[in-house]
Amino acid sequence: MTASDGDPRGLGRFLTLADTAEILNISASQAYALVRSGELPAIKVGTSGHWRIERDRLEDYIADKYEENRRRGLWHQAEFADVPELFAGRD
Numbered sequence: 001m002t003a004s005d006g007d008p009r010g011l012g013r014f015l016t017l018a019d020t021a022e023i024l025n026i027s028a029s030q031a032y033a034l035v036r037s038g039e040l041p042a043i044k045v046g047t048s049g050h051w052r053i054e055r056d057r058l059e060d061y062i063a064d065k066y067e068e069n070r071r072r073g074l075w076h077q078a079e080f081a082d083v084p085e086l087f088a089g090r091d
Helices: 017-024 028-037 055-079
Strands: 043-045 050-054
Touching: 017 028, 017 050, 017 055, 028 050, 050 055
Parallel strands: none
Antiparallel strands: 043 050
């Protein structure tokens, strides 16, 4: 992928932990923890076993976090709704 392919930073298909950390605005150790826990899928490459995160998996992770936050917000709204409001119009 080149910068003209929609990648303004010129990064390829696979990102380093440092790239991933920068995109998520977290530390490299936090990115490593996400990978080690399995929350963020990654692969080890090369003889030295450096972690790489596929750009599509990172985008999926971000989308999943947005969805998780959206659902959490709806849940919190429902917690504070009056019970009659939940069943309005069901006569």
